[in-house]
Amino acid sequence: MLELDGVGFHYPRADWVFRNVSLEVPPGCVTAVMGPNGRGKSTLLRCAAGLLSPQEGTVRVHGPVGFVPQAHGTAFAYRAIDMVVMGRVRQIGWFSTPGSDDWVAAHDAMERIGIAHLRDRRFPQLSGGEQQLVLVARALASESAVLLLDEPTTGLDLHNQVRILSLLRKLAADGLALLVSTHHPDHALYLATSVVLLDGSGTAVSGPANRLLDDRTLSDLYGIDVAAVTYPDGNTMRRAIVTRYE
Amino acid sequence: MGRYGVPPGHVVDILIGRLLPGHHVADQTQQNVVLLVRLPRVLLAILVGGGLAITGAALQATFRNPLVSPEIIGVSSGASFGGALALLLGLGWAALVTGAFLFGLGALCILFLLTLGRGGAPMLMVVLGGVVTGSFFSALVALVTYLADPYTTLPAIVFWLLGSLSAASYTQVLVAVGPIMAGAVVLVLLRWRVNVLSLGDDDAKALGVHPARLRWAVLVASALVVAGAVAVSGVVTWVGLVIPHLARMWVGPDHRTLLPVSFLLGGAYVVLIDTLARSMTASEIPLGVLTAMIGAPVFFALLRRNRDRIWDGA
Numbered sequence: 236m237l238e239l240d241g242v243g244f245h246y247p248r249a250d251w252v253f254r255n256v257s258l259e260v261p262p263g264c265v266t267a268v269m270g271p272n273g274r275g276k277s278t279l280l281r282c283a284a285g286l287l288s289p290q291e292g293t294v295r296v297h298g299p300v301g302f303v304p305q306a307h308g309t310a311f312a313y314r315a316i317d318m319v320v321m322g323r324v325r326q327i328g329w330f331s332t333p334g335s336d337d338w339v340a341a342h343d344a345m346e347r348i349g350i351a352h353l354r355d356r357r358f359p360q361l362s363g364g365e366q367q368l369v370l371v372a373r374a375l376a377s378e379s380a381v382l383l384l385d386e387p388t389t390g391l392d393l394h395n396q397v398r399i400l401s402l403l404r405k406l407a408a409d410g411l412a413l414l415v416s417t418h419h420p421d422h423a424l425y426l427a428t429s430v431v432l433l434d435g436s437g438t439a440v441s442g443p444a445n446r447l448l449d450d451r452t453l454s455d456l457y458g459i460d461v462a463a464v465t466y467p468d469g470n471t472m473r474r475a476i477v478t479r480y481e
Numbered sequence: 482m483g484r485y486g487v488p489p490g491h492v493v494d495i496l497i498g499r500l501l502p503g504h505h506v507a508d509q510t511q512q513n514v515v516l517l518v519r520l521p522r523v524l525l526a527i528l529v530g531g532g533l534a535i536t537g538a539a540l541q542a543t544f545r546n547p548l549v550s551p552e553i554i555g556v557s558s559g560a561s562f563g564g565a566l567a568l569l570l571g572l573g574w575a576a577l578v579t580g581a582f583l584f585g586l587g588a589l590c591i592l593f594l595l596t597l598g599r600g601g602a603p604m605l606m607v608v609l610g611g612v613v614t615g616s617f618f619s620a621l622v623a624l625v626t627y628l629a630d631p632y633t634t635l636p637a638i639v640f641w642l643l644g645s646l647s648a649a650s651y652t653q654v655l656v657a658v659g660p661i662m663a664g665a666v667v668l669v670l671l672r673w674r675v676n677v678l679s680l681g682d683d684d685a686k687a688l689g690v691h692p693a694r695l696r697w698a699v700l701v702a703s704a705l706v707v708a709g710a711v712a713v714s715g716v717v718t719w720v721g722l723v724i725p726h727l728a729r730m731w732v733g734p735d736h737r738t739l740l741p742v743s744f745l746l747g748g749a750y751v752v753l754i755d756t757l758a759r760s761m762t763a764s765e766i767p768l769g770v771l772t773a774m775i776g777a778p779v780f781f782a783l784l785r786r787n788r789d790r791i792w793d794g795a
Contacts, residue, residue: 284687302687310545311679311734321677325689330670332737377688 236261237283237300237381237412242292244275244282252278256292256439258431260412262380265403267423267444268416270433271457276416279433280383283414296381299325301374303384306366309358315369316341316354322376344376345369348402364395371402382406384415388422400425420448420461420476432456448476487511487519496520522649525657526755527748529646529714530724532661532706534747535740537721538728539668542679542736543699544608550722554607555614556704559588560711561642562618565625568638574648577641578656578712585708588614589700604682607696644715644769646755653713660709667702668740675699675736717769719776720747730783 236259243254252275260266268276281287283294284302301322309318320333320341327333333341345351350368353361358369367387374382387403388396396419403426407413417423423430423444430448431441434456440447453461453476460479465472487495491508495515536551544553551557563584567577595610622642629635668675674695677685682692710717724747725739731746732738751768754775758766 281683286683286686299689300687304684304687309680310547311542311676311729313676313734317676317735321680321688324674324677327673329674332673373688 236295236297237414238293238295239283240293240295242279242282242289242294244278244287244289251437253433253435253439254291254437256431256433256441258414258429258441260381260414262410262412263407264429265407265413265415265427266441267427267430268414268433269418269420269423269430269456271435274433274435276433277385279431280385280414280416284383298381299377299379301377301379301382303367303370303374303382303387305385305387305389306363306370312357312359314354315350315356315358315361315365316345318358318369319345319354319372319376322373325377340378341372341376344372347375348372362395364391364398367391367395367399368402371399375406380410381412381414384413386416386418388417388419396422420453424448424474424476445474448474450476485510485514487515491515517651518649521651521654522646522755523752524654525646525649525713526751528654528657528661529710529717530720530751531744531748532665532710533717533721534724534728534750535665535668535744536703536706537747538725538736538739538743539671539675539699540703540721541725542675543696544604545679545681546608547726548722550719551703551707552615552718552721554611554700554703554707555588555592555618556585556707557711557716558615558618558622559591560585560708561716562621562625563587564641564711564715565622565638568641569625569629569634571634578653581712582660582708584618585711586704588618589704591617592700593697603693604696607700640767641715642769643767644717644772645758645765645767646714646751647759647765649713657709657713660705664702664705664709665744668699668706669744671695671698671702672736672740675740679736715769717751717772719772719780720751723776723780724750726780727783 239256239258242256243251245251256279258266268279270276278287280302282289284300285294286302320337322344323333323337323340327337342351342354345354348368348371350365350372353365353369358366361369371387384403387399391399400422403413403415415426427444429441430444431439432447432452433439450461450463462477462479463474464477465474491511492515495512499516533551537549540551540553541547541549560581563580563582564577567580591614592607592610595613596606626635626638629638674690677688677690678692678695678699685692685695725743728739728743728746732742751772754771755768758768758771
């Protein structure tokens, strides 16, 4: 369970990035964070992860939080399993090294998301999608009930986007609470029960995903002409967001 | 090897003779050379080389930068100044060691003060602080050499700064063993946490590590090692930069093995170089000169061969 209540943040000597963000992510649910570049999506996630301290409001988390940053280079070419086992650092003492149960937990986390075969590969030599999966496994290895994911599908090809999205949906179905930032309204529609929109005006808007992610709100949010179309997917009707080009 | 030849078989005999009472040893002079001159020198070389190498490896991880060497935190400049000042004032050997050690740790305190209150001392502030502290003490060293008597104290200061183990004795080993081993043991104990720290402050913090606290633990341990090493051997360059890279090529980047292996490899390297330094020519070549002259080209050759293997895009 993750709860944000009236959270506001600004960097020193700068305007508020956002104010009055309230949201609640119960176990088994996904909340998506959306908004144009530079309006505080990453900042909000970093506040929720405890990496930044908001100037107002409170962040409440039950248990440890697993933060999945955007995949970035590491200085050293560790093996994938070495990266994942670092998720266990809360369970391991200052002067200690991972024990056999930590390695088992790391391996299980990799197996759970289907990347056990990557365990001995060097992290920098993995593809972007594989790196992202390793970072998700690292967060899972920490036994967090709450996962925060900063644009987990950015920079990935279509296949890997679908792979990550279905994995996240499976993790939510397993009872994890997920807060996910994304640039893709379709991804938010697929994953999330509720969304937070950061438009830079100061006050964030939050609400149910299928109410907020419509053509008018998204056109306002991004300042372009956006259309919502519905299409049949089996027995249900799904909504997709398309843009018009000039 | 060296100015007084002792066959390897006799060296083994002499060492066994010390350990097993009643073992017969023939030559008293050989025994003195081995036990009183060369053994302390080898021990000191292991301590200095191992200490500098493990420190270099830990600091490269802490600052996530392959070009970092123990000099980056300014401690060796501080220690150089302390030692040079003692030589300038003609205070003798004990003051040299004490001065080097105290000013080395003083440099660390200045670094701490420079980065205080900056949101938990981010990595970049520590690097800049180290560069500033180091430059400041380097300027003071330059001032001391300028003020020194060109016929007596200046050569002594310059020779000491070049790095040498020629004055090795058991007293020096005793002086060095405390701080160097204390620092090295702490670094070895922290070896897995250093992996987490090397991911960067954000990742480390998100995983549940307090990066600034862990970094200071590494810095204090490193400062103990560097101050101890400079105090007994002057400034031995390149060991702390090159050896971690060699060790990384050999055993990979995981600091659980990299840190102990760096210590052993650094110790062996300095023993080797010091043996060359004292036996290549009739008079001794300063150790710091040889470690750089041999270290730099070897390092470059190895990097060219292995550049894609260890570092991510570096």
